[in-house]
Amino acid sequence: MNRLDHILTDISAYHPAADTALVQRAYEFASKAHEGQTRRSGDPYVTHPLAVAQIISELRLDVASVCAGLLHDCVEDTSATVEQLTELFGKEIAFLVDGVTKLGKLPWSTREEQQAENFRKMLLAMARDIRVILVKLCDRLDNMRSLHHLPPEKQERIAAETMQIYAPLANRLGIQWVKVELEDLAFKYTYPGEYEQLAEQVAKTRAERLDYITTVERLIHQEMTANGVPCEVSGRAKHLWSIYQKMKKTNRAFEEIHDAIGFRVVTDTHMHCYAGLGVAHQTWTPIPGRFKDYIALPKPNLYQSLHTAVIGPKGERIEIQIRTREMNLVAEYGIAAHWKYKEGAALAAEQEKKFAWLRQLMEAHKELRDPTEFLESVKLDLFGDEVYVFTPKGDVKALPQGACPIDFAYAVHSSVGDHCSGARVNGMIVPLRYQLRNGDTIEIITSPNQKPNKDWLKLVKTARARTKIRYLMRKEQREKAIVMGKDLIEKALRKHGHAYGKVVKEGTLDAAAKELKLADADELVIQVGYGKVTTAQVIEKIVPEARGKAEPAADKPEGVFRSLLRRVTTRRQSTSGIKVAGEDDIIVRFAKCCSPLPGDQVMGFITRGRGVTVHRRDCDKALDLDPERRVDVEWDGASKTQHEVAIQVMCADKPGLLAVISQTFTDQNVNISQAHCRATDDGRAVNTFKAHVKDLDQLKSIIRALSRIKGVYGVDRVSSETL
Ligand code: MN
DSSP states (O other), rough: OHHHHHHHHHHHHHOOTTTTHHHHHHHHHHHHHHHBBOOOOHHHHHHHHHHHHHHHHHHHHHHHHHHHHTTTTTTHHOOOOOOOOOOOOOHHHHHHHHHHHHHHHSOOOOOHHHEEEEEEHHHHHHHHHHHHHHHHHHHHHHHHTTTSOOHHHHHHHHHHIIIIIIIHHHHHTHHHHHHHHHHHHHHHHOOOOOHHHHHHHHHTHHHHHHHHHHHHHHHHHHHHHTOOOOOOEEEEOOOHHHHHHHHHTTTTTGGGGGTTTEEEEESSSSSHHHHHHHHHHHSSSSSSOOOOHHHHOOOTTOOOOOOEEEETTTSSSEEEEEHHHHHHHHHHGGGGGTTTTSSSSSSHHHHHHHHHHHHHHHHTTTTOOOHHHHHHHHHHHSSSOOOEOOOTTOEEEEETOOOOOOHHHHHHHHHHTTTOOOOOOOOEOOOOOOOOTTOEEEEEETTOOOOOOOHHHHHHHHHHHHHHHHHHHHHHHHHHHHHHHHHHHHHHHHTTOHHHHHHTTTTTTHHHHHHHHHHHHSHHHHHHHSSSSOOHHHHHHHHHGGGSSSGGGGGGOOHHHHHHHHBBOSSSSSSSSSSETTTBOEEEEOOOTTTTOBBBBBEEEETTTTEEEEEETTTTTTTSSSSEEOOEEOOOOOOOOOEEEEEEEEEETTTHHHHHHHHHHHHHHHHEEEEEEEOHHHHHHHEEEEEEESSSSHHHHHHHHHHHHTTEEEEEOGGGGGG
């Protein structure tokens, strides 16, 4: 059977009334349109849309989605147009193809802001018709499957993007198998050394594991049926990425990860799920704190199941998930499961209701003007587990793991959050930094005088709270800047014999603002307040005859932040290797928290009294700084300065390994300036090295070399503050 026939058979199986002739036509159109084009592998191009359509049919999506999968690259890569597709295949399919094409055109890799903006567009597209994203996910899955044909730089970029955006999206949409496959593929290209080592270890123990799985499966099945719970039991090893995450999180070697195998019990009714849980707990000792009831409290992606962990038949910890067949379908197919036999518009409303989190996500971010922050907070919402807590009235709220009462307050209402002064959890007063636990009942204490402050940003975990807090803090700073800016301009004008009020009234200040490419006089005042525009620049526009005349020295430093900038006028050429937008004589220091290297994406912040501090774009600390203080900085290619970085190497605690590691540094021509080595109780060693490198490429190459050493479990760039 050829691939197309496969797809047609699949569709007819889950949707007997499907219009397979339409799918056939879509295939013929795509195959003609892509005629003569080949993939990197040398295969005819049409094999890609075919593969994508196949994945879509595995997700059991409707005919329109399958057709869109076949046609998804036509508009982008061939002479076909959206109009043509509308005419031939109807509005719906053309809309889907158009949506996928637009998503594909977003240049993800360029800048972080760009990336964030694109992500926002993607979520918007998803909110309009979620099938666009589902088709895109399938497209990405096939691209990841054939990633080995691409050059290494591309592999790295696409894998990173998959890990950051697509896998979490698949997870959020509840499509477990796509998430798992995307993660393992991305893992393979992001940490090739670690991946290979782990894959090898898993393969080595395969026979033994299969044996064990069969035994335990049989045992569970036996106990369940003996107690009146009809079921199917299946066990499987967790995927590599999740084992790797677990190893890193618990700081353990592969051999010590005992719950790498999960067992799934699929039964018929809710009652049998709970009965099955009882059987499991009666037969084996449950591990406290590991039981979760996602049947009563489904995850926002609609996932339902009972989870528990017990000391299994061989004295090892095992994880057991118990669910009904429907729940199992939702667990595997997520949102796609809801398509099954339904088509058309009725779905849209239902879909929207069930995926309310999507709309909430969009709403929470409307106020975020800064795309970088948007991306960061969306990531926060996409990743992570939830805790379920209650309002005093018994309404349940799902919040991310680690959330505090402030998050809860904002989840209730933004005014409750803004004035949150304390909280009572289960009747007891707790500090605001208290981490919410499953089942807590929370009552927020408000006070009219309370307002958000900077420290709250360190506590909160939800995008919503973070956004609201930043918004208010920024508003306050803006107000301060207005007062400061007005004061500065007023004084400067007075010196030249002009009155502020008059200049404003006559529109001269507005005109000056326009000349400086700012919206209006108000904006100009604010910019002067922040120190981004100097009064000298303003005066020059308003009092042209003052141009070129030296400003009195005392007037030089100004603005809320720039007032404290120290200038080094004697040194024209920057030696830091950093160029600050428009100024080359500013003191630059590199933030210790993230130690940026040439090649890293960076941003600068004006710091009181210390010039400009340069952070990496993805630095957590930098994201909490006021964006108004941000200045554009870029690497000055010519610099040859060495930069300090900290590298953490996790390895087996074996004699001689440290020598190999240190030799690797030497081979790479990198000097270790400080080292800290610590053996853990479980036979591993954590080594942290401080070293000086030229740039990001050199750091990457040393990390690669270290990862390849036998016995090394993981290599990470860490904050130099950890040493
Ligand atoms: Mn494609």
